[in-house]
Amino acid sequence: DAKTTQPNSMESNEEEPVHLPCNHSTISGTDYIHWYRQLPSQGPEYVIHGLTSNVNNRMASLAIAEDRKSSTLILHRATLRDAAVYYCILKGTDKLIFGTGTRLQVFP
Amino acid sequence: EAQVTQNPRYLITVTGKKLTVTCSQNMNHEYMSWYRQDPGLGLRQIYYSMNVEVTDKGDVPEGYKVSRKEKRNFPLILESPSPNQTSLYFCASSLQGARANVLTFGAGSRLTVL
Numbered sequence: 001d002a003k004t005t006q007p008n009s010m011e012s013n014e015e016e017p018v019h020l021p022c023n024h025s026t027i028s029g030t031d032y033i034h035w036y037r038q039l040p041s042q043g044p045e046y047v048i049h050g051l052t053s054n055v056n057n058r059m060a061s062l063a064i065a066e067d068r069k070s071s072t073l074i075l076h077r078a079t080l081r082d083a084a085v086y087y088c089i090l091k092g093t094d095k096l097i098f099g100t101g102t103r104l105q106v107f108p
Numbered sequence: 109e110a111q112v113t114q115n116p117r118y119l120i121t122v123t124g125k126k127l128t129v130t131c132s133q134n135m136n137h138e139y140m141s142w143y144r145q146d147p148g149l150g151l152r153q154i155y156y157s158m159n160v161e162v163t164d165k166g167d168v169p170e171g172y173k174v175s176r177k178e179k180r181n182f183p184l185i186l187e188s189p190s191p192n193q194t195s196l197y198f199c200a201s202s203l204q205g206a207r208a209n210v211l212t213f214g215a216g217s218r219l220t221v222l
Binding site: 045046100 | 149
């Protein structure tokens with residue numbers, strides 16, 4: 001199964017944009033790229049997903065490289081409530097593999 | 109409200125005493141799965157089910173059993189728990205196991221095996 005690689009942690013100030021990178025060099029042509037986040041003491045929650053084209057929703061944007069070997073989750077204006085662990089996963093089979101994610105700290 | 113409900117949320121037990129963690133969803137989802145979360149290891153899939161009576165192993169199935177007799181329920185069974193099964197467990201469901209479908213997670217069940 002395909003693997004993803006993310007930085008262990010990132011920091012941001014409130015109101016600033018945040019770009020969370022994910023490398024997935026072994027992605028197959030039919031794998032979808034999903035992002036979930038886990039707030040403290042909660043289960044993971046869906047953020048965004050895409051296949052090839054960039055995607056936008058009310059929470060975030062997903063920028064997918066042309067070769068699909070990397071992607072970036074963009075939070076346009078970070079808030080304190082965005083402090084969480086962000087997981088990038090490839091959903092290509094019935095199995096799912098989560099990496100260890102990126103812990104985002106947001107400072108006032 | 110659409111949700112995945114896990115019970116119990118917290119449990120302390122002793123080695124060898126069989127236990128079941130229940131998972132129920134009210135969204136008529138076909139696909140359900142169980143994960144465990146350990147510090148430094150992220151989320152790892154234990155078992156998943158594509159539909160009623162269809163289950164398969166994830167990455168860390170040893171020591172666990174599951175059943176899917178009804179669409180809404182997917183219990184996780186620890187026949188003889190051991191201390192290395194102390195962990196935070198999450199159940200999740202989605203419409204189908206397809207690549208584009210989004211998972212809904214439960215709030216988690218923290219299990220301690222002494």
